[in-house]
Amino acid sequence: MITINEIAKLANVSKSTVSKALNNRSDVGEETKIKIQQIARQHNFTPSAIAKGFRKRVTENIGVIFRREERSLSGNPFYSRVLEGIEEEALPTEYNLLLHLVPDSLSDLPNIARKKQVDGILLIGTHNKMFVENLRESQIPMVLVDPGMLVDGCYHVLIDNENGAFMATKYLIESGHQKIGFISGDISRLSFFQRLQGYLKALQHHHIPVSDCLIKNGDMEKGYELAKSLLATDHPPTAIFASHDINAIHAYKAIQDLGLKVRDDISVIGFDDIDLSRMVTPNLSTIRVFKKKLGSLALQKLHKIMNGEKQVPVNSVVPVELVERDSVKRVH
Amino acid sequence: MITINEIAKLANVSKSTVSKALNNRSDVGEETKIKIQQIARQHNFTPSAIAKGFRKRVTENIGVIFRREERSLSGNPFYSRVLEGIEEEALPTEYNLLLHLVPDSLSDLPNIARKKQVDGILLIGTHNKMFVENLRESQIPMVLVDPGMLVDGCYHVLIDNENGAFMATKYLIESGHQKIGFISGDISRLSFFQRLQGYLKALQHHHIPVSDCLIKNGDMEKGYELAKSLLATDHPPTAIFASHDINAIHAYKAIQDLGLKVRDDISVIGFDDIDLSRMVTPNLSTIRVFKKKLGSLALQKLHKIMNGEKQVPVNSVVPVELVERDSVKRVH
DNA sequence: CTGTTAGCGCTTTCAG
DNA sequence: CTGAAAGCGCTAACAG
Numbered sequence: 001m002i003t004i005n006e007i008a009k010l011a012n013v014s015k016s017t018v019s020k021a022l023n024n025r026s027d028v029g030e031e032t033k034i035k036i037q038q039i040a041r042q043h044n045f046t047p048s049a050i051a052k053g054f055r056k057r058v059t060e061n062i063g064v065i066f067r068r069e070e071r072s073l074s075g076n077p078f079y080s081r082v083l084e085g086i087e088e089e090a091l092p093t094e095y096n097l098l099l100h101l102v103p104d105s106l107s108d109l110p111n112i113a114r115k116k117q118v119d120g121i122l123l124i125g126t127h128n129k130m131f132v133e134n135l136r137e138s139q140i141p142m143v144l145v146d147p148g149m150l151v152d153g154c155y156h157v158l159i160d161n162e163n164g165a166f167m168a169t170k171y172l173i174e175s176g177h178q179k180i181g182f183i184s185g186d187i188s189r190l191s192f193f194q195r196l197q198g199y200l201k202a203l204q205h206h207h208i209p210v211s212d213c214l215i216k217n218g219d220m221e222k223g224y225e226l227a228k229s230l231l232a233t234d235h236p237p238t239a240i241f242a243s244h245d246i247n248a249i250h251a252y253k254a255i256q257d258l259g260l261k262v263r264d265d266i267s268v269i270g271f272d273d274i275d276l277s278r279m280v281t282p283n284l285s286t287i288r289v290f291k292k293k294l295g296s297l298a299l300q301k302l303h304k305i306m307n308g309e310k311q312v313p314v315n316s317v318v319p320v321e322l323v324e325r326d327s328v329k330r331v332h
Numbered sequence: 333m334i335t336i337n338e339i340a341k342l343a344n345v346s347k348s349t350v351s352k353a354l355n356n357r358s359d360v361g362e363e364t365k366i367k368i369q370q371i372a373r374q375h376n377f378t379p380s381a382i383a384k385g386f387r388k389r390v391t392e393n394i395g396v397i398f399r400r401e402e403r404s405l406s407g408n409p410f411y412s413r414v415l416e417g418i419e420e421e422a423l424p425t426e427y428n429l430l431l432h433l434v435p436d437s438l439s440d441l442p443n444i445a446r447k448k449q450v451d452g453i454l455l456i457g458t459h460n461k462m463f464v465e466n467l468r469e470s471q472i473p474m475v476l477v478d479p480g481m482l483v484d485g486c487y488h489v490l491i492d493n494e495n496g497a498f499m500a501t502k503y504l505i506e507s508g509h510q511k512i513g514f515i516s517g518d519i520s521r522l523s524f525f526q527r528l529q530g531y532l533k534a535l536q537h538h539h540i541p542v543s544d545c546l547i548k549n550g551d552m553e554k555g556y557e558l559a560k561s562l563l564a565t566d567h568p569p570t571a572i573f574a575s576h577d578i579n580a581i582h583a584y585k586a587i588q589d590l591g592l593k594v595r596d597d598i599s600v601i602g603f604d605d606i607d608l609s610r611m612v613t614p615n616l617s618t619i620r621v622f623k624k625k626l627g628s629l630a631l632q633k634l635h636k637i638m639n640g641e642k643q644v645p646v647n648s649v650v651p652v653e654l655v656e657r658d659s660v661k662r663v664h
Numbered sequence: 665c666t667g668t669t670a671g672c673g674c675t676t677t678c679a680g
Numbered sequence: 681c682t683g684a685a686a687g688c689g690c691t692a693a694c695a696g
Contacts, residue, residue, distance in 0.1 A: 001448070003673060014683045019675055029681055049447035051673035054386040055688055061430070068419075080412050087400075087433050096444055098393070099431045101419050112428060115381035116333070249611050256613050276608060279581050281588055335689060346667045351691060361665055383689035387672055 002043045010043075011036050022047065061098045062090065062302065063118035065110065067125050068101035076246070077274045078291060082124060082145060085295025093303070095119075107131045113138050120302045122295075123147065126189055141305040145298045148189045155305065156315040157298040161191050164287040164320035165198025166205075168241050168269045171285075171322055173206050176331035177239035177267060180208075183226040183251065184217045184243035192217065195243040195271060223250025231258055231266070238331065239267035245274045248284055248327075267328040282326035294318050334375045342375075343368050354379065393430045394422065394634065395450035397442065399457050400433035408578070409606045410623060414456060414477060417627025425635070427451075439463045445470050452634045454627075455479065458521055473637040477630045480521045487637065488647040489630040493523050496619040496652035497530025498537075500573050500601045503617075503654055505538050508663035509571035509599060512540075515558040515583065516549045516575035524549065527575040527603060555582025563590055563598070570663065571599035577606045580616055580659075599660040614658035626650050 004022070008015040013032060020028045021036035022045075039045075053059050064086060066079060083099075090097055098112055107130035112118050120141040123132065126148030135142060136154060143155045150156060172180050182199045184192045196215070203210050214237055216226040223246060230237060231254065242248035248270035255266050262268055263282050270277055270286035277284035297316055336354070340347040345364060352360045353368035354377075360368075371377075385391045396418060398411060415431075422429055430444055439462035444450050452473040455464065458480030467474060468486060475487045482488060504512050514531045516524045528547070535542050546569055548558040555578060562569060563586065574580035580602030587598050594600055595614050602609055602618035609616035629648055 004675095005673075015673090016675080016684080017682060019673095020682090023675085027681065032682085046446040046448075048673060049449045050382060050386050050391060052675080054382050054672090054690095055674045055676085057688080059382060064431075077409060077412075080409075083431075084433070087431065091433075096449060097431045099396075099415075099419065099429045101416075101423075114378040116378075117381045117428060253611070253613060276611070279585070279608070280612065281585060336691095337689075347689090348668080348691075349666060351689095352666090355691085359665060364666085380689060384691080386674095386688090387690045387692090389672080 001048075002045050004045075004047070007036065007039055007043065007045060010039050058119050059117055060094050061096045061112075061118045062086075062299070063098045063100055063110070063112045063121040065100045065102055065121060065123050065127075067127055068103050077276065078272055078289075079124060081274075081291035082295040085292030085297075086122060086299050087295075088292065089296035089299040102127070102131065104128055107134065109134050109138055113140055120306045122298050122302060141302060143298045143302045143305070145294055146191060150190065150315075153313055155301055155313050157294055157301065158315055158317045159191060159289050159294065160317050160320050161194035162198040162201070164271060164289070165195040165241070165243065166202045167198075167320070167322050168271060168287050169199045169202035170206070171324075172239045172241060172267060172269060172328065173202065173208065175239075175267065175328050177237075178208055179211075179214070179235065179237040179239070181214045181227075181230040181237035181240040182216070182243070183223060183230065183240060183247050185219065185247065187217045192243055199241055199243075223247035224254045227251035227254035228258070231255065231260070237266070239269070239328065242268060242270045245270035245272045245277045245284060245286055248286070249276060249280055252280060252284075263327050263329050269328055273323055277323075277325070285325040285327045286323050288321045288323045290318055290320075333380075334377050336377075336379070339368065339371055339375065339377060342371050390451050391449055392426050393428050393444075393450045394631070395430045395432055395442070395444045395453045397432045397434055397453060397455050397459075399459055400435050409608065410604055410621075411456060413606075413623035414627040414630075417624030417629075418454060418631050419627075420624065421628035421631040434459070434463065436460055439466065441466050441470055445472055452638045454630050454634060473634060475630045475634045475637070477626055478523060482522065482647075485645055487633055487645050489626055489633065490647055490649045491523060491621050491626065492649050492652050493526035494530040494533065496603060496621070497527040497573070497575065498534045499530075499652070499654050500603060500619050501531045501534030502538070503656075504571045504573060504599060504601060504660065505534065505540065507571075507599065507660050509569075510540060511543075511567065511569040511571070512546065513559075513562040513569035513572040514547045514549075514575070515555060515562065515572060515579050517551065517579065519549045524575055531573055531575075555579035556586045559583035559586035560590070563587065563592070569598070571601070571660065574600060574602045577602035577604045577609045577616060577618055580618070581608060581612055584612060584616075595659050595661050601660055605655055609657070617657045617659045618655050620653045620655045622650055622652075 004015050004018050008018045018036050021033040098118055100110055100112055102110055107128050122143055124145045132151055145157045146159055187193050187196060200210060216230055218226055240251055242251055248268050251268055252262050255262050260266055270284050273286045273288035277286050336347050336350050340350045350368050353365040430450055432442055432444055434442055439460050454475055456477045464483055477489045478491055479488060519525050519528060532542060548562055550558055572583055574583055580600050583600055584594050587594050592598055602616050605618045605620035609618050
């Protein structure tokens with residue numbers, strides 16, 4: 001691999017001149033610059049990122065941190081999409097993505113941060129509080145995406161959860177449903193909490209009394225049990241709002257196992273619009289979250305912060321939209 | 333951030349001694365070593381990975397390259413799982429994962445390789461031939477995982493496709509099916525080609541004549557059309573072997589849209605055992621591929637290569653297993 | 665066992 | 681406009 005030094009020899013100039021020419025600085029003669037650039041091209045020269053980084057105190061790496069759970073990426077296709085958005089945004093830049101899945105138990109700084117191998121961090125999803133705090137104190141520029149909770153002084157990229165849940169519930173109500181069950185993942189997570197708020201708000205808005213026994217939350221994978229317990233009562237709901245598509249798909253199974261038909265007997269609406277929702281039968285109506293947008297926006301924001309734009313921490317909220325498919329029945 | 337130099341001053345030794353102590357070398361006095369290590373710990377010292385890498389000519393980064401397709405990671409949950417396997421294997425090591433999705437059109441060296449930002453590369457899935465060739469010539473240690481085709485002189489981690497397809501087809505035959513359709517993604521991809529071979533082999537083995545009109549292949553997302561064309565004949569098959577679960581799920585939809593029932597009217601078996609296959613109704617019988625194993629094995633292998641174990645390029649084949657669920661009907 | 669010296673590839677003063 | 685020199689943080693060869 002050719003270095004700046006050898007190019008200098010070939011061009012009969014000093015290595016500083018080569019450096020300047022290659023970085024297209026103004027204090028180099030036009031002719032020498034061209035000559036040097038030509039030689040560099042001929043020899044297929046690419047500056048060693050590591051030497052450059054060493055000198056300039058930058059790595060051109062962005063750490064993308066997910067929580068390691070069983071099937072953190074694959075089990076929740078949501079995050080894969082976010083990752084794709086980040087990747088797409090990073091592609092035209094000089095930045096590389098350093099992927100890191102942290103165990104929930106980890107609370108001290110992750111390696112990539114301690115060893116200074118990243119210039120900025122994108123923290124995706126819910127994380128251990130202490131962990132986030134340590135990261136924040138490390139002073140590395142950071143943006144939180146769909147976090148489990150908001151963190152003072154941090155930049156967040158959020159989903160318009162409450163509004164989406166409101167839309168979903170409203171849609172069920174306007175389709176004629178009055179008894180609407182709500183199932184969701186752990187309510188202590190910001191997103192699910194906000195979705196519950198949206199649900200409640202919609203009920204109130206339409207003067208429908210809230211019934212606690214219609215609200216079930218637990219583990220995200222527990223959709224099946226949640227739905228079953230919801231349906232196994234004397235007066236089961238006619239519709240279910242699942243605050244996550246995975247929950248909804250699990251509910252499908254529960255409904256079918258009880259000998260009922262999704263849509264005809266129980267209407268279902270989800271949230272997130274993961275790919276899966278177009279593959280199940282009947283196709284799931286849901287609230288679309290622009291997952292790639294979430295990722296790309298976060299990276300854009302991070303870039304700004306890294307470039308020193310010391311703006312007041314502003315939270316970005318990515319909008320959602322209702323996707324009508326075939327899982328909700330119109331009743332009167 | 334404290335450096336080795338400052339520790340040297342604090343400990344009243346030279347920085348080389350510090351370096352040695354911190355790297356736990358034998359040529360340092362036990363006492364000095366302990367003193368130095370203590371100071372380092374007190375000051376929360378972590379060596380700058382970038383300076384170290386600069387000196388040692390290593391980055392401690394592994395490039396993980398996927399092909400960028402629309403929904404490359406999320407659309408095909410398969411690869412997310414592979415990635416998780418890689419990640420898990422990387423966790424206890426010093427290595428970081430540099431994620432890179434390359435556009436299909438890219439044929440020259442990816443940035444991370446040109447700029448020498450990785451010590452090794454894991455190439456996942458199908459890629460542009462020229463691209464792979466360039467990578468190979470770059471001399472960076474590399475392992476191909478489930479590649480679109482085998483490459484001379486490269487290390488591969490493969491799926492036991494033919495055997496799996498044989499098992500799937502045999503299972504259908506033994507369940508009493510004689511007319512078995514085959515649908516798959518593009519047959520020019522190694523995995524799909526091998527799966528077709530396994531299917532053919534099983535038929536031959538059971539003296540069932542092969543019928544060309546029972547074999548349909550095309551785009552992976554085309555499962556719906558493929559299945560429909562298979563069923564819209566005078567003598568449709570009673571079972572379908574889909575060489576990819578996604579294909580199978582699409583076939584479900586085709587079957588249902590034709591007013592038929594999966595299992596009762598048409599049996600279906602898939603391949604891969606993606607999470608989805610346990611979520612659809614009826615649960616999909618399939619051939620399980622140990623996706624995480626695929627990833628972890630690849631990284632293990634890469635490590636060996638990077639450590640100079642110049643073994644003859646050996647291909648590893650990860651076994652598969654039949655998963656019986658509810659999508660195949662026993663007939664006689 | 666410890667320290668001195670040199671240098672990885674590059675950028676950046678600063679003097680010419 | 682060009683070059684000499686210094687140095688980023690660390691490791692390694694070698695001398696003491």
